[in-house]
Amino acid sequence: MLAENHIIGSCVIERGTVFKDDSVLIENTGADLAEFLLSVYQHFPLNYPKFYKMDNLSKLGWLASEVLLKDSFQKDQYQPEEVGLVLANRNSSLDNDIKYFESAKDIASPxxxxxxxPNIVIGEICIRNNFKGEHGFYIQDQFDAGFIAGQVSYLLDNDILKACICGWVDVLDQEYKAALYLVEKNPADSSKPFSIKNINSIFETI
Amino acid sequence: MKNDVFVVADNVLSPIGKTTIENFDQLKKNISGVKKQHKPAISPRPFFASLFNEGDTNIEPGKTKFEQLLINSIADALQNSSIDPTDKNTILIISSTKGNISLLDTEEHTADLQKRIALSTSARIVAEHFGFINTPIIISNACISGVMGIITGMRLLRTGQYENAVVAGADVISSFILSGFESFQALSPQACRPFDKSRDGLNLGEGAATIILSTNEMHAGNIKVLGGSVSNDANHISGPSRTGQELSFAIDHSLKEAGLSTDDIDFISAHGTATPYNDEMEAKAINLSQLQSVPLNSLKGYYGHTLGAAGLIESIISIQSLKDGLLLPTPGYKESGVTQSVNVAADIKSIQAKNFLKTSSGFGGCNAAVIFGK
Structure with a gap:
């Protein structure tokens, strides 16, 4: 059932490295996370002032989605409701929760x-691309490719979505990882079957 | 593939009752959990909310209040069903927005605490308590988490991956959550007034709820989950859609999946938080979906906004309404304060109802709709 859909592209960001499909776009800058995220933003370059107000989780997920979709996704071929997201992580929004908690001792900042x-990163990606379809944010101790594949396949196979961005976006302090996949119903040049094996092998890219 | 998904058993655990029936009896008497609270540990100023009293929940060693609420709610629902949690065909789904975040207030910030706060730790503790075999599914998608739990359960059952789903949700109110909503100026200084002209914000609430779903035909004749859908506004991370078009899309898609038309919906359990923007957006969405004449209530005046539990609590109470033919009112509502009219139930009344729609929306621009029917 899973092999009917296709991984059109992927983006993995981890340990200072940005991977798109099979190529390294940026390699180990050695900077801390906030500086690294800014350097990725400036590298492409992306012109999106809202980036600066995001927390690190949203910055990481948003950057990964930008790299993932750039030159790989023809969004005009879909209605806004036909594109959605299924994301997961381990630490929810705890990275920013701690920052909010510390700030709220003085004055709580909206x-x-x-x-x-954690689902705010989905909201940011939806706002940027005008995606209005089904979405969900799940918490998992370890990346569960089988669960993600099941959810995404259900949405595509039942024509609830025609394209879905799925994967993992996790940040806690200086530990971070994003692995996003663009999945569609029809294959494209150099796409791979949307199988648990392929999902996991891309996840372990770096 | 479209297996019927039956509601087998449920539980609402709130400051006004420990079972669904206890809660429904209180609501029939118009008893609300929302009151003025003096809790310095949560806020230096008095505030309106629906909170458990100290000592309401007997917390077992090694567990937190959040986990104990989930356990107590699940235990009651399981007791009223023949579902075996240790069956490989049973999946546990947990919905929460902030889980154990209150530990930040009271515990030293260490790496161990970060692991203790993780929702997967709570889910494991709850699963082990009952002996669930499968790794629980955890949903944290703002205020639609509860409705999403039901939709996720319905889908996993329809594909045949599992036969039974135990869907539970809970949230606990702490200074973390209260200060955040306060910073948004989203809290009402009085009991909230959904859809009313003078509405001025929401009240927060604590609670847990569990709904057990099954495709086993032995439950045929029970109320069913007929369809559900999720959408995103793609407009603003903290403000709802200006048009209501996206929630309307989720409503329309749910109707289609349920195989129903607007005439088949007998009442709506709205999100109705009583913030000016939410209720306005919901009224627009309901009009876009041509459901403006259908009686509607918001239960936020009884429970406050119970966050990750809200969609579950309000669905379960509405299922009880369906069973008893009794539409509950919208406490706090007197005069319409939305620009597009909706049929808000101000008083309790008998109805002949077969199907109802539950809606919810939240931060991140998320919307969800689910339909239950006989």
Whole structure:
């Protein structure tokens, strides 16, 4: 059932390295996470002032989605409701929760509080691309490719979505990893079957 | 593949009752959990909310209040069903927005604490308590988490991956959550007034709820989950859609999946948080979906906004409404304060109802709709 859909592209960001499909785009800058995320933003370059107000989880997921979709996704061929997201991580929004908690000792900031939910990264990607379809954020101790594959396949196989961005976006302090996949119903040049094996092998890229 | 998904058993655990029936009896008497609270550990100022009293929940060693609420709610629901949690065909789904975040207030911030706060730790503790074999599914998708839990369960059952789903949700109110909503100026200084002209914000609430779903035909004749859908506004991370078009899309898609038309919906359990923007957006969405004449209530005046539990609590109470033919009112509502009219139930009344729609929306621009029917 899973092999009917196709991984059109992928992006993995981990340990200072940005991978798109089979190529390294940026390699180990050695900077801390906030500086690294900014350097990725400036590298491409992306012109999106909202980036600066995001927390690190949203920055990481948003950057990964930009790299993933760039030159790989013809969004005009879909209605906004036909594109959605299925994401997961281990630490929810705890990275920003701790920052909000510390700030709230003085004065609670609504701009920090809004990022105390893991699904805000989905909202940021939806706003950027005008994606309005099904989405969900799940918490997993370890990346569960089988679960993600099951959810995404259900949405595509039942024509709830025609394209889905799925994967993992996790940040806690200086530990981080994003692995996003663009999955569609029809194959494209150099696409791979949307199988648990392929999902896991891309996840372990770096 | 479209297996019927039956509601087997449920539980609502709230400050006004420990079972669904206890809760429904209180609501029939118009008893609300929302009151003025003086809790310095949560806020230096008094605030309106629906909270458990100290000592309401007997917390077992090694567990937190959040986990104990989930356990107590699941235990009651399981007791009223023949579902075996240790069956490989049974999956546990847990919905929460902030889980154990209150530990940040009271515990030293260490790497161990970070692991203790992780929702997967809580899910494991709850699963081990009952002996669930399968790794639980955890949903944290803002205020639609509870409705998403039901939709996720329905889908996993329809594909035949599992036969039974135990869907539970809970949230605990701490200074973390209260200060955040306060910073958004989203809290009402009084009991909240959904859809009313003078509405001025929401009340927070604590609670847990569990709904057990099954495709086993031995439950045929029970109320069913007929369809559900999720959408995103793609507009703003903390403000709802200006048009309501996206929630309307989720409603329309749920109707289609349920094989129903607007005439088949007998009442709506709205999200109705009583913030000016949410209720306005919901009214627009309901109009876009041509459901403006259908009686509607918001239960936030009884429970406050119970976050990750809200969609579950309000669905379960509405299932009880369906069984008893009794539409509950919208406490706090007197005069319409939305620009597009909706049929808000101000008083309790008898109805002949076969199907109802539950809606919810949350930060991140998320919307969800689910339909239950006889």
């Amino acid at each position: 701009s920090l509080f809004v990022y105390t939910l």
